[in-house]
Amino acid sequence: METTGRVKDVNRDWKSGNVVLVLEIDSCGSEELQKICEQPKLSVKLARWTERRSLNANAYFHVLVNRIATILQVTLTEVKNQLIREYGAFQYIDGQIPTFLLKAQYEQEILNREDMHVKPISREIKDGEEYVRFAFMRGSHTYDTAEMSRLIDGTVQEARQMGIETLPPQEIERMKASWK
Numbered sequence: 610m611e612t613t614g615r616v617k618d619v620n621r622d623w624k625s626g627n628v629v630l631v632l633e634i635d636s637c638g639s640e641e642l643q644k645i646c647e648q649p650k651l652s653v654k655l656a657r658w659t660e661r662r663s664l665n666a667n668a669y670f671h672v673l674v675n676r677i678a679t680i681l682q683v684t685l686t687e688v689k690n691q692l693i694r695e696y697g698a699f700q701y702i703d704g705q706i707p708t709f710l711l712k713a714q715y716e717q718e719i720l721n722r723e724d725m726h727v728k729p730i731s732r733e734i735k736d737g738e739e740y741v742r743f744a745f746m747r748g749s750h751t752y753d754t755a756e757m758s759r760l761i762d763g764t765v766q767e768a769r770q771m772g773i774e775t776l777p778p779q780e781i782e783r784m785k786a787s788w789k
Contacts, residue, residue: 696763713739
């Protein structure tokens with residue numbers, strides 16, 4: 610059973626030293642709860658709740674990536690990376706966006722890698738050679754609802770500009786409403 614809820618009380622059992630949590634959960638069928646309560650031991654995972662994008666959102670994104678790649682006659686990776694650069698979310702580590710410098714001659718190679726998403730953010734000349742500074746972007750599988758919504762909106766806009774049929778606006782809005 611997985612649901613959302615809140616911690617209502619925290620105590621310590623001084624005899625065993627264990628922490629006792631009182632939880633209020635949002636929804637649960639009584640039969641399901643009864644079955645869980647009958648178990649001698651449970652696996653418990655507590656995590657901060659965040660709205661996550663639905664699998665439908667990610668699947669729809671990949672459908673559009675495929676259609677765009679077919680029209681442009683380029684790889685899926687090229688299209689996906691371009692859309693993530695344009696509409697995606699930066700990677701943050703300790704509140705900073707990690708960057709790296711690479712010779713400009715390798716720019717296209719790094720932009721088309723399958724194992725990372727990067728965005729060029731500046732150009733520099735060092736010792737007479739041109740370099741590009743790249744920032745890391747997160748993969749779409751890590752996006753929350755708002756981030757995925759922005760990526761879908763941008764991808765739909767790009768697809769429509771190319772004459773690619775997309776879901777009707779009301780269907781896209783319905784999908785987005787279901788993510789919330």
